Amino acid sequence: MVNEIVCEDVAKVYDNGKEALSAISFSTPTRGIFALIGRNGAGKTTLTRILSTLLEPSSGRATINGLDVMADAGELRDRMAVVPQEGRVIPWMSPVQMITSYLLWRGAGYREARRRARDAVATVGLQEHADRLNRTLSGGMKRKSLVAMVIASEADLIFLDEPSTGLDPISRKGLWDLLTGISRDRFLFMTTHYLEEAEAIADRIGILDNGRLLALGAMDELRASMGEQYVLRFPAGIDLPALDGDIVVGRDGMAQVMTTEEVARSLSSTLIARGARFSMNPVTLEDIFYRKVGTDIGNGEGGD
Amino acid sequence: MSRLSSQILASILVNAIYEMKNYPVILINTLISPLSFLVLIFFVSRGELLGVAILGGMIMTMFQSGMFLQADLSHLKNDFRLQEMVVASPTGPGTYVAGMAMSELIYSSPALLILVVLFGLFVPITFFGALAITVVLLLMFLTSVSLGFALATISSDIVQSFGFSRLITTLFSTLAPVYYPLELIPQPFQLLAYLSPTTYTARLVQALAGFVEVPVETMLLDAGVVLALSAVFLYIGIRKARWRER
Numbered sequence: 001m002v003n004e005i006v007c008e009d010v011a012k013v014y015d016n017g018k019e020a021l022s023a024i025s026f027s028t029p030t031r032g033i034f035a036l037i038g039r040n041g042a043g044k045t046t047l048t049r050i051l052s053t054l055l056e057p058s059s060g061r062a063t064i065n066g067l068d069v070m071a072d073a074g075e076l077r078d079r080m081a082v083v084p085q086e087g088r089v090i091p092w093m094s095p096v097q098m099i100t101s102y103l104l105w106r107g108a109g110y111r112e113a114r115r116r117a118r119d120a121v122a123t124v125g126l127q128e129h130a131d132r133l134n135r136t137l138s139g140g141m142k143r144k145s146l147v148a149m150v151i152a153s154e155a156d157l158i159f160l161d162e163p164s165t166g167l168d169p170i171s172r173k174g175l176w177d178l179l180t181g182i183s184r185d186r187f188l189f190m191t192t193h194y195l196e197e198a199e200a201i202a203d204r205i206g207i208l209d210n211g212r213l214l215a216l217g218a219m220d221e222l223r224a225s226m227g228e229q230y231v232l233r234f235p236a237g238i239d240l241p242a243l244d245g246d247i248v249v250g251r252d253g254m255a256q257v258m259t260t261e262e263v264a265r266s267l268s269s270t271l272i273a274r275g276a277r278f279s280m281n282p283v284t285l286e287d288i289f290y291r292k293v294g295t296d297i298g299n300g301e302g303g304d
Numbered sequence: 305m306s307r308l309s310s311q312i313l314a315s316i317l318v319n320a321i322y323e324m325k326n327y328p329v330i331l332i333n334t335l336i337s338p339l340s341f342l343v344l345i346f347f348v349s350r351g352e353l354l355g356v357a358i359l360g361g362m363i364m365t366m367f368q369s370g371m372f373l374q375a376d377l378s379h380l381k382n383d384f385r386l387q388e389m390v391v392a393s394p395t396g397p398g399t400y401v402a403g404m405a406m407s408e409l410i411y412s413s414p415a416l417l418i419l420v421v422l423f424g425l426f427v428p429i430t431f432f433g434a435l436a437i438t439v440v441l442l443l444m445f446l447t448s449v450s451l452g453f454a455l456a457t458i459s460s461d462i463v464q465s466f467g468f469s470r471l472i473t474t475l476f477s478t479l480a481p482v483y484y485p486l487e488l489i490p491q492p493f494q495l496l497a498y499l500s501p502t503t504y505t506a507r508l509v510q511a512l513a514g515f516v517e518v519p520v521e522t523m524l525l526d527a528g529v530v531l532a533l534s535a536v537f538l539y540i541g542i543r544k545a546r547w548r549e550r
């Protein structure tokens with residue numbers, strides 16, 4: 001059995017005629033973290049819901065580790081745990097009560113569920129809040145509770161739709177550590193709007209826009225797919241040999257250009273010779289994303 | 305503990321036990337509706353309709369359970385996305401709904417307990433009569449749960465859901481002749497009362513308890529109507545409900 005997600009021409013058109021996914025095909029290994037990025041309406045949630053057996057595709061076929069998301073949904077559901085985009089903790093319950101209930105739904109016995117719930121709550125650092133009502137927890141703690149729920153599930157396929165939305169930077173960093181920890185022995189499929197998040201923790205990244213998959217791969221592969229691999233920043237007034245590519249001048253008076261490694265090296269030699277301050281960095285996911293998707297605000301009305 | 309019993313227990317814990325444990329004040333809420341009408345009818349009838357009103361309280365409690373189910377299913381699905389987390393788990397739709405329905409019975413158990421005690425004290429009846437009434441009440445529960453399930457599939461948020469719940473509870477268990485005999489209301493309204501499933505149930509239990517005289521054929525017809533309504537609502541619910549969305 002091949003351990004990968006395989007989508008073959010997976011399309012989704014909703015009843016109102018809105019096309020959320022247009023026949024996308026890809027495969028990606030089910031190990032580590034896969035992050036799906038895209039703007040609002042790109043189709044991220046639709047694809048996540050199809051793969052996590054919550055939504056029927058209009059056409060096409062998707063398999064996870066050889067199991068069809070339609071025909072083998074029962075078998076897949078034994079092995080997967082999902083926190084949907086607007087998944088929230090139930091305010092009238094404590095983290096331990098909520099996780100215990102979730103584990104019972106997964107078929108665990110009560111004592112075992114209770115024990116695993118306490119262990120998971122401790123794993124995410126919420127042991128002191130384990131028996132407080134969820135409504136009294138902070139936003140970060142609530143998110144951690146949901147992550148504890150999937151940790152406790154012992155499912156090996158985990159789907160998280162925008163798990164860090166609304167978190168402050170410190171809470172988000174804490175969540176990254178948890179997700180990275182989970183991904184050591186389980187596959188985590190997540191969506192996010194935060195490009196730096198995907199770049200920081202994902203092993204492979206998919207870029208979705210208007211229901212089409214524009215790129216997929218590890219960061220190095222995505223960089224390699226670009227014509228330019230480096231971003232050079234230097235004072236705007238400096239006279240340099242003709243450059244390919246757009247030069248963007250920022251409010252700080254620094255010019256920025258994306259270029260090949262060869263040109264970047266040559267330019268940096270010139271800038272050093274002229275005593276100019278400059279920086280040269282590999283292109284980031286943000287650079288790749290804007291290059292692939294464009295910077296038009298768009299209407300974001302697709303079926304996310 | 306089998307997998308099935310674990311899954312049913314999960315629904316009961318989430319929708320009844322933890323709620324009652326963490327917010328004890330809601331226990332009063334489950335008591336207030338059925339018992340307040342009972343007290344009202346008791347005073348207005350100077351005690352004459354106490355037995356009928358106790359049966360009415362039981363019917364209302366059973367009927368309310370289905371309406372609570374409708375609101376709870378909708379609330380958990382739309383506001384917390386809990387149902388999606390359950391869909392992507394080994395629990396199936398039948399087990400989930402059955403567990404939720406049982407949780408409503410647990411939720412109503414304080415009121416039921418008081419009503420059962422009052423029933424034992426004030427409704428003179430044989431063991432088999434009590435057994436028959438229990439069966440009819442369970443049938444009422446099945447009807448209301450089926451109706452609640454059907455409504456939950458079409459309500460998209462909690463405000464709409466509570467709207468359905470309040471409207472139907474008022475129509476079917478407050479305005480309908482549940483706490484008093486059908487004959488006490490004027491003729492045109494008697495006919496209208498037959499639009500409510502609780503009317504048939506009320507007539508059945510009142511007849512079984514000996515409070516009204518109804519021919520056996522009519523009782524069988526009433527039972528048939530309640531059964532048919534359960535089947536229709538259940539069918540609508542199953543047809544409309546989507547465990548995995550399309």
